[in-house]
Amino acid sequence: MADESTCAPLTRASVFNAHEIIKSRIHKTPVLTSRFLNQLASTEQGTDAFKARGAFHAIEKLKQEPGWLENDGAKKGVVCFSAGNHAQAIALAARESQITAHIVMPETSSPVKIQSVREYGANLTLCGRFEREACAAETMAKTGARLIPPFDHPDVILGQGTAALELQEEVKELNAIVSPCSGGGLLAGTALSCEGTGIRVYGAEPEFEGADDGRRGFLSGERVTHVKSNTIADGLMGKLGVLPWEIIYERRLVDMMYAVTEENILDAMKLIFERLKLVVEPAAAVPLAVVLYNEEFRGMVEREAGEKGWDVGIILSGGNVGVGRISDLFARK
Amino acid sequence: MADESTCAPLTRASVFNAHEIIKSRIHKTPVLTSRFLNQLASTEQGTDAFKARGAFHAIEKLKQEPGWLENDGAKKGVVCFSAGNHAQAIALAARESQITAHIVMPETSSPVKIQSVREYGANLTLCGRFEREACAAETMAKTGARLIPPFDHPDVILGQGTAALELQEEVKELNAIVSPCSGGGLLAGTALSCEGTGIRVYGAEPEFEGADDGRRGFLSGERVTHVKSNTIADGLMGKLGVLPWEIIYERRLVDMMYAVTEENILDAMKLIFERLKLVVEPAAAVPLAVVLYNEEFRGMVEREAGEKGWDVGIILSGGNVGVGRISDLFARK
Numbered sequence: 001m002a003d004e005s006t007c008a009p010l011t012r013a014s015v016f017n018a019h020e021i022i023k024s025r026i027h028k029t030p031v032l033t034s035r036f037l038n039q040l041a042s043t044e045q046g047t048d049a050f051k052a053r054g055a056f057h058a059i060e061k062l063k064q065e066p067g068w069l070e071n072d073g074a075k076k077g078v079v080c081f082s083a084g085n086h087a088q089a090i091a092l093a094a095r096e097s098q099i100t101a102h103i104v105m106p107e108t109s110s111p112v113k114i115q116s117v118r119e120y121g122a123n124l125t126l127c128g129r130f131e132r133e134a135c136a137a138e139t140m141a142k143t144g145a146r147l148i149p150p151f152d153h154p155d156v157i158l159g160q161g162t163a164a165l166e167l168q169e170e171v172k173e174l175n176a177i178v179s180p181c182s183g184g185g186l187l188a189g190t191a192l193s194c195e196g197t198g199i200r201v202y203g204a205e206p207e208f209e210g211a212d213d214g215r216r217g218f219l220s221g222e223r224v225t226h227v228k229s230n231t232i233a234d235g236l237m238g239k240l241g242v243l244p245w246e247i248i249y250e251r252r253l254v255d256m257m258y259a260v261t262e263e264n265i266l267d268a269m270k271l272i273f274e275r276l277k278l279v280v281e282p283a284a285a286v287p288l289a290v291v292l293y294n295e296e297f298r299g300m301v302e303r304e305a306g307e308k309g310w311d312v313g314i315i316l317s318g319g320n321v322g323v324g325r326i327s328d329l330f331a332r333k
Numbered sequence: 334m335a336d337e338s339t340c341a342p343l344t345r346a347s348v349f350n351a352h353e354i355i356k357s358r359i360h361k362t363p364v365l366t367s368r369f370l371n372q373l374a375s376t377e378q379g380t381d382a383f384k385a386r387g388a389f390h391a392i393e394k395l396k397q398e399p400g401w402l403e404n405d406g407a408k409k410g411v412v413c414f415s416a417g418n419h420a421q422a423i424a425l426a427a428r429e430s431q432i433t434a435h436i437v438m439p440e441t442s443s444p445v446k447i448q449s450v451r452e453y454g455a456n457l458t459l460c461g462r463f464e465r466e467a468c469a470a471e472t473m474a475k476t477g478a479r480l481i482p483p484f485d486h487p488d489v490i491l492g493q494g495t496a497a498l499e500l501q502e503e504v505k506e507l508n509a510i511v512s513p514c515s516g517g518g519l520l521a522g523t524a525l526s527c528e529g530t531g532i533r534v535y536g537a538e539p540e541f542e543g544a545d546d547g548r549r550g551f552l553s554g555e556r557v558t559h560v561k562s563n564t565i566a567d568g569l570m571g572k573l574g575v576l577p578w579e580i581i582y583e584r585r586l587v588d589m590m591y592a593v594t595e596e597n598i599l600d601a602m603k604l605i606f607e608r609l610k611l612v613v614e615p616a617a618a619v620p621l622a623v624v625l626y627n628e629e630f631r632g633m634v635e636r637e638a639g640e641k642g643w644d645v646g647i648i649l650s651g652g653n654v655g656v657g658r659i660s661d662l663f664a665r666k
């Protein structure tokens with residue numbers, strides 16, 4: 001540094017000059033704003049970002065449907081069944097548009113999620129684990145509410161695909177995007193967002209106890225219709241839905257699905273935690289685990305990309321994990 | 334959502350339309366790029382963001398100093414003594430400018446930090462805990478290298494102040510910024526960046542075992558010159574330096590310093606973890622702890638701001654914490 005006697009004066013203008021000097025060298029520090037911190041005294045809860053995109057889009061489209069609002073749609077409302085994030089997203093999106101939300105949740109849902117749906121002002125019905133669809137159907141018959149499924153609908157899928165659109169806007173010349181896959185709405189939306197761009201899209205799943213139903217379907221050519229796994233990536237235990245399957249597999253908008261072990265997922269989660277400084281749940285670490293540890297994926301990239309390599313985008317979604325669970329997951333690490 | 338038969342076609346153009354519909358409703362998802370992940374196979378290490386700002390600025394200014402480069406400055410190099418982040422920041426910034434870096438670290442420094450400084454290609458000298466300054470002086474005499482102190486220099490302070498400048502550019506009409514304070518470079522730089530703007534600047538410290546030397550100095554009117562604390566906010570154990578003290582206290586650019594308990598720090602850290610989904614070390618949680626839990630700060634804001642409240646910016650810095658330490662810190666929570 002310069003001799004202290006010749007230094008710039010210690011003023012605000014000198015800070016601007018300092019910024020000019022170093023700005024090409026440093027990463028811009030992200031500014032975070034938090035609705036949560038702003039409303040700490042209230043009961044606001046976060047919801048998973050991509051679920052909210054699907055929910056907001058579905059509800060906006062419903063409001064635009066000819067006759068729906070005029071025929072008392074807002075009062076009849078919407079209905080969904082979900083054990084968690086989708087329920088919260090619909091409750092939030094409906095409240096912001098002053099639309100009635102009927103939410104059917106299994107009794108076994110986490111008390112925190114049940115509480116947050118209540119606090120959004122939704123009409124909550126708790127039901128047995130295998131009665132959700134019947135219960136939702138009953139609510140629809142009684143109220144005239146419209147069903148919003150968690151992934152198996154065009155408006156939900158298109159809304160969820162907008163996250164990958166923003167990624168493409170911010171990072172030019174991506175070669176590929178790896179997205180997590182459970183019901184498949186996010187992966188199908190991501191694939192649609194890349195259609196015709198040349199960006200390849202891959203799906204990522206946990207493999208434990210057959211949670212890789214998407215991959216197995218991909219390899220056999222037939223959608224798997226039953227899954228039961230206790231993977232630590234509990235956000236990715238669902239089975240791939242009918243409409244996502246059409247987009248992902250039948251329209252060939254996804255090139256391949258890859259699956260990773262529980263150990264791979266924990267390793268990737270630890271990296272995200274310690275290097276990216278982000279708190280994510282195990283499910284969110286699955287795409288990075290594919291990129292770093294899946295030999296089949298890595299071999300494919302090597303063959304396709306050659307020495308130049310690829311710029312790969314990864315979708316990180318899901319932060320539903322507290323300090324307690326982190327301690328439990330890494331006790332053995 | 335709209336009746337499925339009337340939905341938009343499932344194409345990329347429809348994803349753009351969906352984005353138009355929802356973008357005012359959603360938080361834009363931040364795009365993260367990681368030098369670390371890009372170089373996973375190599376030995377790259379992260380360094381603390383604000384330390385890097387100070388280091389890059391100091392080194393750029395040195396390169397601009399008339400005669401320094403011409404007189405073999407790059408080969409003679411720079412020297413610093415530091416147990417951690419400043420050492421890493423200087424080693425990185427020097428390497429990027431192809432300048433020799435002589436780093437003096439106490440033998441008791443963490444092996445990870447010693448290793449990372451080595452991997453940046455710096456000349457490393459390990460010394461006894463109380464021999465750092467003598468050891469650095471010896472290096473200077475032998476090599477002709479220039480000393481870059483961790484906070485007590487204008488170029489370092491101005492560089493560190495650029496983070497708050499970016500905050501002001503992104504968030505207009507802030508009423509106040511709360512910055513952590515250890516040696517005081519970041520707080521002093523932040524204060525300079527706000528000079529004349531009307532934005533008030535406050536310092537935040539841990540209070541455990543007298544780590545709040547800045548606050549105690551503020552209250553007594555005299556800089557405290559000895560501090561020894563084992564606060565969990567180990568990034569904030571240093572004592573306030575001479576030049577930062579001038580800026581902070583004598584020039585009255587900081588309105589007040591506030592201190593928080595260990596319990597407050599853990600509570601704020603848990604919130605940052607579970608709600609902002611960010612991994613930070615205890616030191617980084619101190620400013621939020623002031624804003625949320627310090628009665629004196631809160632009373633002051635109530636009096637000054639009235640019912641409208643204030644928009645307060647918080648500087649979060651320091652993520653030097655692994656999954657193991659998180660488990661230890663929250664074992665009792």
